[in-house]
Amino acid sequence: MTLLSAIRSRLVILIPYVWLLFFFLLPFMIVLRIALSDLEYGSPPYTPQFSLSDGWSGIWDKLSTLDFENFAFLVGDSLYINSYLSSLKIALISTLFTLAIGFPLAYGMARAPDRIRPTLLMLVILPFWTSFLIRVYAWIGILKQEGLLNQFLLWLGVIDTPLEILSTNTAVYIGIVYSYLPFMVLPIYSALDKMDESLVEAARDLGCTRIGAFWKVTARLAVPGVLAGCLLVFIPAVGEFVIPDLLGGSGTLMIGKTLWIEFFNNSDWTVASAIAIILLIVLVVPIVWFQNAQAKAAEAGK
Amino acid sequence: MTLKTRLFSVAVMLAASTVLSAAQERVVNVYNWSDYIDESILEDFTKETGIKVVYDVFDSNEVLETKLLAGSTGYDIVVPTGTFLANQIKAGVFQKLDKSKLPNLANMDPAISERMEKYDPGNEYAINYMWGTTGLGLNMDKVKAALGDDAELNTWDLLFNKETADKLADCGIFMLDAPTETFPAAKNYLGIDPDAKDGESIEKAKELLLKIRPDIRKFHSSEYINALANGDICMAMGWSGDILQARDRAAEANAGVTVEYVIPKEGALMWFDNMAIPSDAPHVEEAHEFLNYIMKPEVMAKASNYVYYANGNKASKEFLNEDVVGDPAIYPDDDTISRLYTVSPENAREKRELNRAWTEVKSGQ
Numbered sequence: 001m002t003l004l005s006a007i008r009s010r011l012v013i014l015i016p017y018v019w020l021l022f023f024f025l026l027p028f029m030i031v032l033r034i035a036l037s038d039l040e041y042g043s044p045p046y047t048p049q050f051s052l053s054d055g056w057s058g059i060w061d062k063l064s065t066l067d068f069e070n071f072a073f074l075v076g077d078s079l080y081i082n083s084y085l086s087s088l089k090i091a092l093i094s095t096l097f098t099l100a101i102g103f104p105l106a107y108g109m110a111r112a113p114d115r116i117r118p119t120l121l122m123l124v125i126l127p128f129w130t131s132f133l134i135r136v137y138a139w140i141g142i143l144k145q146e147g148l149l150n151q152f153l154l155w156l157g158v159i160d161t162p163l164e165i166l167s168t169n170t171a172v173y174i175g176i177v178y179s180y181l182p183f184m185v186l187p188i189y190s191a192l193d194k195m196d197e198s199l200v201e202a203a204r205d206l207g208c209t210r211i212g213a214f215w216k217v218t219a220r221l222a223v224p225g226v227l228a229g230c231l232l233v234f235i236p237a238v239g240e241f242v243i244p245d246l247l248g249g250s251g252t253l254m255i256g257k258t259l260w261i262e263f264f265n266n267s268d269w270t271v272a273s274a275i276a277i278i279l280l281i282v283l284v285v286p287i288v289w290f291q292n293a294q295a296k297a298a299e300a301g302k
Numbered sequence: 303m304t305l306k307t308r309l310f311s312v313a314v315m316l317a318a319s320t321v322l323s324a325a326q327e328r329v330v331n332v333y334n335w336s337d338y339i340d341e342s343i344l345e346d347f348t349k350e351t352g353i354k355v356v357y358d359v360f361d362s363n364e365v366l367e368t369k370l371l372a373g374s375t376g377y378d379i380v381v382p383t384g385t386f387l388a389n390q391i392k393a394g395v396f397q398k399l400d401k402s403k404l405p406n407l408a409n410m411d412p413a414i415s416e417r418m419e420k421y422d423p424g425n426e427y428a429i430n431y432m433w434g435t436t437g438l439g440l441n442m443d444k445v446k447a448a449l450g451d452d453a454e455l456n457t458w459d460l461l462f463n464k465e466t467a468d469k470l471a472d473c474g475i476f477m478l479d480a481p482t483e484t485f486p487a488a489k490n491y492l493g494i495d496p497d498a499k500d501g502e503s504i505e506k507a508k509e510l511l512l513k514i515r516p517d518i519r520k521f522h523s524s525e526y527i528n529a530l531a532n533g534d535i536c537m538a539m540g541w542s543g544d545i546l547q548a549r550d551r552a553a554e555a556n557a558g559v560t561v562e563y564v565i566p567k568e569g570a571l572m573w574f575d576n577m578a579i580p581s582d583a584p585h586v587e588e589a590h591e592f593l594n595y596i597m598k599p600e601v602m603a604k605a606s607n608y609v610y611y612a613n614g615n616k617a618s619k620e621f622l623n624e625d626v627v628g629d630p631a632i633y634p635d636d637d638t639i640s641r642l643y644t645v646s647p648e649n650a651r652e653k654r655e656l657n658r659a660w661t662e663v664k665s666g667q
Binding site: 082146 | 362364365367368370371372373389392393394395481520521534649650653654657658661664665666667
């Protein structure tokens with residue numbers, strides 16, 4: 001029995017690693033292999049530099065002759081760097097807006113009477129019951145020239161001529177903030193929900209102002225939730241394709257769209273894979289930083 | 303039964319049932335452009351042959367090509383445009399047609415088959431399904447209001463002349479989001495060979511497109527149908543059949559919008575959409591039967607009557623509706639046909655150069 005339970009506990013530890021191997025490392029290696037290949041029109045449209053039949057020594061030999069031409073190509077054309085920068089900028093601004101809207105929402109939910117909290121939580125999750133694609137499509141109907149928003153504003157008399165929102169970056173911001181808001185609200189809510197209210201009372205008793213108590217106690221304790229929420233919004237927003245494609249205009253430059261052009265229009269899987277690899281590297285940095293920040297926060301907590 | 307054996311027996315049953323149904327039911331998987339067939343043709347085909355049609359649609363050659371190059375699509379019939387077909391044949395993704403199984407090939411129009419040889423030498427891999435032109439769709443009232451009643455409308459000046467384009471910009475211009483359509487048109491307007499692939503020609507066409515770029519409201523390859531029909535825009539560069547669809551929708555809505563399609567006097571691109579069988583198609587026999595059925599004159603005519611595109615089937619002409627075969631926008635007269643041009647496929651480097659220039663036109667990057 002002890003042997004069995006020992007194996008069982010090992011298995012439990014093993015599962016996350018197997019998960020990582022199959023769903024991260026293996027796909028990553030496949031994409032990296034294509035990124036290091038040469039473009040050739042055919043099926044598939046690249047000549048692989050590596051194949052398993054080479055054996056280890058063969059792979060090692062080839063590693064030393066790699067030219068990384070696809071990565072060099074990305075550096076040579078400012079389009080790619082601008083796409084990364086523009087994606088990061090759009091994702092960053094969207095994350096800040098999501099935080100600005102999400103935090104008060106989560107705070108209000110956490111302070112709401114126990115009775116209605118489950119309902120509020122349900123309302124935040126409710127949009128997920130409709131397909132993401134349909135929700136983004138719905139925004140086309142709201143934002144277009146003769147759409148709901150413009151008609152409403154015209155009716156109110158706020159504007160004389162319809163606003164041009166659809167097919168601009170503003171529409172992309174609106175789409176991202178709307179779509180990712182629940183990912184911001186939920187972690188912050190769960191952080192605030194766990195918070196001991198008496199800590200705020202103690203701060204007030206010791207002479208803190210309301211605002212002071214909020215910053216010194218509530219905001220501090222919400223930090224892990226805020227960080228988690230920001231990453232949950234920022235990371236997918238950087239690589240977002242559907243929202244800029246449907247709501248953005250021709251001038252909207254995002255790496256997801258640039259990658260799409262390489263993959264579909266140029267049939268250049270090798271450059272597309274190189275873009276994906278760099279995107280991954282760009283995104284892994286904030287994850288590592290987040291992990292460090294969390295570890296530090298946990299230590300400080302002790 | 304333990305869970306494992308139960309799961310196993312379920313798997314066996316599933317496998318057995320698929321084998322059985324495969325033996326009983328003949329299937330052909332067709333991957334065609336969206337809105338590109340009268341669906342009753344598929345029902346009729348099933349009634350006549352007992353072969354079930356699994357019909358799926360795409361809306362860009364790029365998506366089709368990526369799927370074909372990735373392989374194992376499971377499709378038995380796909381419908382690429384000529385230029386894409388040519389590259390795909392070279393990439394080896396199609397199988398040669400077994401012409402002994404296609405007696406209806408005799409119905410095809412030799413003139414179209416001859417033009418198709420540019421993409422498919424010897425007509426070995428594909429049959430023409432539809433062909434059409436890329437021209438201008440106009441909202442007649444709005445265009446006349448902007449340019450005056452006696453303005454000449456039969457010309458690319460409307461789009462490529464900065465002065466005219468500026469006047470039309472306020473009521474809205476849409477353009478196809480496809481460099482393989484827009485660059486040949488720009489080159490042709492400049493008097494350069496529309497099929498020229500050298501960097502200098504692309505550069506010149508790009509400059510022309512950049513000049514009128516501020517006047518273009520949107521680059522999109524299908525939204526212009528609704529936009530024209532609703533009267534939201536006054537001009538779109540688009541595909542003939544799509545614009546004729548917009549014309550009919552506008553007429554049906556009866557909201558005072560008149561849409562017309564023009565093939566400009568400077569000439570326009572003529573393109574061919576063709577049916578081919580992927581080399582790894584699972585139902586080759588059924589695919590041939592489907593192709594042969596499609597090439598029946600009355601079937602092909604039914605398709606054209608529905609989608610408003612001309613087809614490559616000469617025998618079908620007598621079954622075509624008068625508003626199709628008699629419409630010069632669909633079946634242009636000989637004089638117009640002589641001004642239509644075709645383009646050859648790009649190689650990988652030319653393709654990249656073209657797409658890069660197009661990205662610059664659209665995004666300024």
